[in-house]
Amino acid sequence: MGKLALAAKITHVPSMYLSELPGPRQGFRQEAIDGHIEIGRRCRELGVDTIVVFDTHWLVNAGYHVNCAPHFKGLYTSNELPHFISNMAFEFPGNPALGKLLAAAATELGVETLAHDATSLAPEYGTLVPMRYMNQDQHFKVISVSALCTSHYLNDSVRLGWAMRKAVEEHYDGTVAFLASGSLSHRFAQNGQAPEFATKIWSPFLERLDRQVIEMWQNGEWQDFCAMLPEYAVKGHGEGFMHDTAMLLGALGWSNYDAKVEVITPYFGASGTGQINALFPVTPQADCSVLPPAQASAVAGGRL
Secondary structure, eight states: OOOOEEEEEEEEOOOHHTTTTTSSSTTHHHHHHOOOOOOOOHHHHHHHOEEEEEEEEEEEEESSEEOOOOEEEEOOOOOSOOSSSEEEEEEEEEOHHHHHHHHHHHHHTTTEEEEEEEEEOOOHHHHHHHHHOOOOOOOOOEEEEEEEETTOBHHHHHHHHHHHHHHHHHOOSSSEEEEEEEEEEOOOOOTTGGGGTTBSSSSSHHHHHHHHHHHHHHHTTTHHHHHHHHHHHHHBBBBBHHHHHHHHHHHHGGOOOOOOOOOEEEEEEEBEEEEEEOOOOOOOOOTTTSSSTTTTOOOSSBBO
């Protein structure tokens, strides 16, 4: 019935918003902004009606959650970096019907997920920043999925991604994009050193690790990457323990995925963290036989 037409791993660095404003940083994130605009253009070209964002800034301590209110509007100030994002206006439509389908499908596959349509909960900036550049005219409906999961298994996030794809394909009459909104390495510069690391990675180790991972993505080395994801999430300081990436790869077929990533915005440093905009071509996937089992034993910090 429905179609997953586009999948991507994207940045949401708040310095993109700062880059709009007059001052010494004006324009310095234009390449990342242009990457978002290009992803939005491709979504339009593919007929996408709803963008689902796996948001590593939405922290949850129990269960998985889907914010699918009918409409979102407000002013957002980051509690984490209020000097970067302050009083940023946002507005776009939601999609309650699809949000409920996504949550029900994940729960049916054994990953408890709750849909919230009658809610005053606003999206976090992992959703708001990308939508600022991809969806300025409110062309797309938007759903946000919690992906800063503090006590969750990466296995379950993989299964959630697969379930959500199947919900789109089997029960939704429309076309959808999935965006994993989060960094690669996410080791912020130590307090007081952020300005000198504005465009740098925190350490040579983390930069080498990130660049090797991107090379694996571009070469289509998915079996190896899926096997190393739990350890990469921990040792590479992956944002949100990289649950967004697990969700995205779950939707794409996990270790059976066979496409090569297209980099839209080349890897860059931001306050010590490693960032990218990259498209993951959507390929046919017949079944979920390669999905990891639900609720396996934990790997410290990033669970698998």
